[in-house]
Amino acid sequence: MNYFSSDFTLGILGGGQLGKMILYETRKYDIATKVIDPSNEAPCKIACNEFVQGDLMDYDTVFNFGKDVDVLTFEIEHVNVDALEALEKEGVNVYPSSKTLRIIQNKATQKLFYTDHNIPTAPFTRFAYTSEVKEAVSNGGVTLPFVWKSAQFGYDGNGVKVIRKIEDLEGLPNVECIAEEMIPFKNELAVIVTRNPKGQVATYPVVEMEFHPEANQVEYVICPARIAPEVAQQAQQVAVEVSNAIGHVGLLAVEMFQTENDEILVNECAPRPHNSGHYSIEASYTNQFEQHLRAILDLPLGNTQSKVAGIMVNLVGAEGHTGNVKYENIEQIMELPGVTPHIYGKRETRPFRKMGHVTIVNEDIAKAREIAAEVKGTIKVISQ
Amino acid sequence: MNYFSSDFTLGILGGGQLGKMILYETRKYDIATKVIDPSNEAPCKIACNEFVQGDLMDYDTVFNFGKDVDVLTFEIEHVNVDALEALEKEGVNVYPSSKTLRIIQNKATQKLFYTDHNIPTAPFTRFAYTSEVKEAVSNGGVTLPFVWKSAQFGYDGNGVKVIRKIEDLEGLPNVECIAEEMIPFKNELAVIVTRNPKGQVATYPVVEMEFHPEANQVEYVICPARIAPEVAQQAQQVAVEVSNAIGHVGLLAVEMFQTENDEILVNECAPRPHNSGHYSIEASYTNQFEQHLRAILDLPLGNTQSKVAGIMVNLVGAEGHTGNVKYENIEQIMELPGVTPHIYGKRETRPFRKMGHVTIVNEDIAKAREIAAEVKGTIKVISQ
Structure with a gap:
């Protein structure tokens, strides 16, 4: 395949924020893209070569959308898998495959898959x-x-x-x-594993979800995780086992628990760019969106190491605020070193709605964590 | 101004490759954009909210395009300056200003400006x-x-x-x-200085253009420049003097010569994102395109330091090749660590036509330089 030619088209099912971030990377490689989403206001609409409005769960819609693309991928799991399977039979390269998606789409099937393959899970x-x-x-x-x-x-x-x-x-x-x-755990961890159709595998460092001590809500995604090297190694190994068992192509984000006895248990996985990998845009040699593209286009995978420590803070709508969004104090956080806000462009805020994220990078992870706390305490997503 | 609201629009004169890279950054902040370019095939067309085809040197075209935007910028100097001045009088924020562009647009005026302001130049x-x-x-x-x-x-x-x-x-x-x-020089250097309307100034490290020993053509743009700290300090100081004298807003790329006696002489400057700053996408805490946006929107300027050493290699059409472009061996260079190709999406190659660039980043600048040589010796822009 010649990706860098005008004959090649990449199709993406889903036109949301993750799709938008994949599209940025297609521009870098000048890859022609076609996106389908149920909403005519989808974030991807202005960043792809062709936009189609349509239902991702409808067999005919997905089949017709996919039949003239060269590679088809998705940024959301809720798509019609039968259509993907039919497209594979027509010779379309669907990555991740319909088989992968069938395992993951249903949480019961996913859990049964882990036990069948001796992958530790609760x-x-x-x-x-x-x-x-x-x-x-x-x-x-x-x-x-x-x-x-x-x-x-x-x-x-x-x-x-x-x-x-x-x-x-x-x-x-x-x-x-x-x-x-319910398993009492010390840490919630995640590892992104990537594989291309040739079989090259590249694994990102372990990230750690730091929870609010009272609210039991993830506050910070931290890379690298502040855990013992043996635990990190074990987490990466389990993630690669999941990836091997599934035989997926593309990005696979594996979420895990580190139990009180330092066991690693797989919680769930997602076959696409993931919130736990957003830090990579600023911190990694190859960000997760570029890596996903490299993988599904069967290009050599990039370096998964980090240039600097990275911490991500989700920007969610504040309680008690519904309506036209305002990012209060955004200019203050932009004054802090190594702070990059990513605004998703949703016009209306609601309590706990994901409106964006902020990445904090620094050579020193402790310094990054300090700045992250300042970011968290400063910016507020409110209504006007 | 509330940049993050649906009422705000940024206008960009010129829809080429630099504009496209500015547009990536607007997506990060969800800023609505409107772009004008003479070509209906301009790279920016698929990345902006609204595209207008029109002549950038025509007074009425530029005036009518600019009159309903909140901030107007340009990615190319060849635009109608009288229209910019008229727009400023109408209250449009034009950054960099018409005054800045008048000084720079004409090389004779620019050189006279340097001598009038005691800025060293040949x-x-x-x-x-x-x-x-x-x-x-x-x-x-x-x-x-x-x-x-x-x-x-x-x-x-x-x-x-x-x-x-x-x-x-x-x-x-x-x-x-x-x-x-003609001044015999040791090195050709460049420094990007950024300023926002509030007057905050941030200066990027000095970059070095390494020439081919025989062909007298720039082969590598290297950050940081491999020069004595005193020379680097002097180059940054001269660049800031140019910026202060002009009183520009946005990015100003100042190209300079380091003479055989280690004097710094200003060659010329450009009031926009610049080829000498492309390395910043992968190497810097804040890349030049994001910094340009921060500056013209009067947001706090970002950290201009580098996370890692960066080297840029221009991808130009090989001699003897005209026609549909092929990036020979692109997959080989993607196997090298820290290598990111940027393909500009021009369908046809011609000898010496700028078709893209490749960035090489590494913690060790000597290692980056080695990999850059391998990139340069491997990838070829040819016709199919």
């Missing part, structure tokens, strides 16, 4: 309906507390609930789900 | 017509050899000729020009 039980979970709790098959997870269409914390007493199950959708044992 | 004489240069040579007013430079519309080496004998003047356009003394 014990769980799969249920066809949430109503069955209640019965299992009643008859002692499942022990409180546990984590209920909807098998499908969970995204960014939706479809996940900690169940401490049986009443907590009330109001949950009666869908396919899993009940997962 | 001795020269201004002529209204090239025919007058011949007379001056005949009567001994100008001594051979010297450098003939057209006062207007010189770009990327066009409009510059070394005159060793009087016959070398034959065939040159009979236009306003200067005859500049």
Whole structure:
């Protein structure tokens, strides 16, 4: 394939923020792109060569969109997998593959895949309906507390609930789900593994999610993770095992728990550029979006090491604010060294809506962490 | 001004490669953009919110384009300055200003400005017509050899000729020009100075242009320049003097000679992102395009230091090749650590046409220089 020719087209399913960041990198290589998204206001619209409005879950829409591209990828998991499989049969290079997406798209299937492949993960039980979970709790098959997870269409914390007493199950959708044992953990870690169709593999350093001591919410994504080298090595090894077992192509972000006994358990994975890799834009030799492109175009993978330490802070809408967004004190944080805001361009803010992120880079990770705290305490996403 | 609101628009005159790289950065801040370029195939077309086709030298076209934007900038100097001045009177923020552009647009005016402001520069004489240069040579007013430079519309080496004998003047356009003394120099250096309307100034490290030992052509742009710290300090100081004298806003790239006696002489300057700053995309805490935006939007300027050493190699069309472009061995150079190609997306190559650039970053500048030589010896821009 000659990617750098006018005959080549890369198709992307989903035109959101991740797609937009992939598109920046296609401009660097001058790769022609075509994007489909249900929203006519999708962020990708002004950065691709051709934009199509359409339903990503509709078989015909996805098939027709994909049949004349050379390589097809996605920036969101909720796409019609049957259409991807049909496109593969037509000779379209779909990366990651429909097989990969089938394993990951359904959380129950994903968890079963881990146990089938001896990949360490928290014990769980799969249920066809949430109503069955209640019965299992009643008859002692499942022990409180546990984590209920909807098998499908969970995204960014939706479809996940900690169940401490049986009443907590009330109001949950009666869908396919899993009940997962609650594992006390020291750290939540993530590793991005990349592979191209030739089979070259490149693994990013381990990142650490630092939680707010009270709110139990991720505050900082820190690279490199401040953990013992043996634990980091083990986390990278487990992530590569997941990647090998799946045989994926592209980026695979593997989220893991470091338990109190320093065991590594896989939580879940995502076959696409990931929030835990945003730090790489400023900190890494090769950012995750460029690496995803290199991988799916079967180009040599880039250097995954960091130039400097990187910390990412998500910009979420403040509580009590709904309406036209204002980034209060953004100019103050831009005065701090090594601070780069990324504004996603959503016009309306809502409490906890992801509106952007800020990256802090520094040669000294402790200094970066200090500046990150200052960023976090200064900028506010409010309504006007 | 609220840049992060849907009411704000940044206008850019010129839709070429530099504009495209400015546009990447506007996406990061979600700033709405409007671009004008004479070509309907301009690289910026697919990365801006609104594209207008039009002549940048036509008063009415530029005035009408600029009158409803909040901030107006340019990525090329050849634009109608009278229209910019009229827009300033209408209250549009034009950065850099029409005054800055008037000083720089005409090389004779620029050189006179340096001498008027005691900025060191090579001795020269201004002529209204090239025919007058011949007379001056005949009567001994100008001594051979010297450098003939057209006062207007010189770009990327066009409009510059070394005159060793009087016959070398034959065939040159009979236009306003200067005859500049040839100064033997050790190094060609450049410094980018940035200033915002508030008056904050930030200066990038000195970069060095390394020439091919025989071909007298720039092969590598190297940051930091491998020169004595005192010389670097002097070069930065002279660049800041130029910037102060002009009172510019935005990016100012100052090209200089380090003479054999370690004097610094200003060659010329450009009020926009510059080839000598491309290394900053991969190597600097704040790349020149983001910095230009920060400056013209009166935001705090970013950190101009480098994370790692950076070397840039221009990708120019190989001799003997005209037609549909092919980047031979691009995959080989992508295997090297810290190597990022930037392909400008021109479909046709011609000998010496600028088709892209490659950046090489490394913690060790000597290692970066080694890899840069390998890049230079491997990739070829040829026709298919």
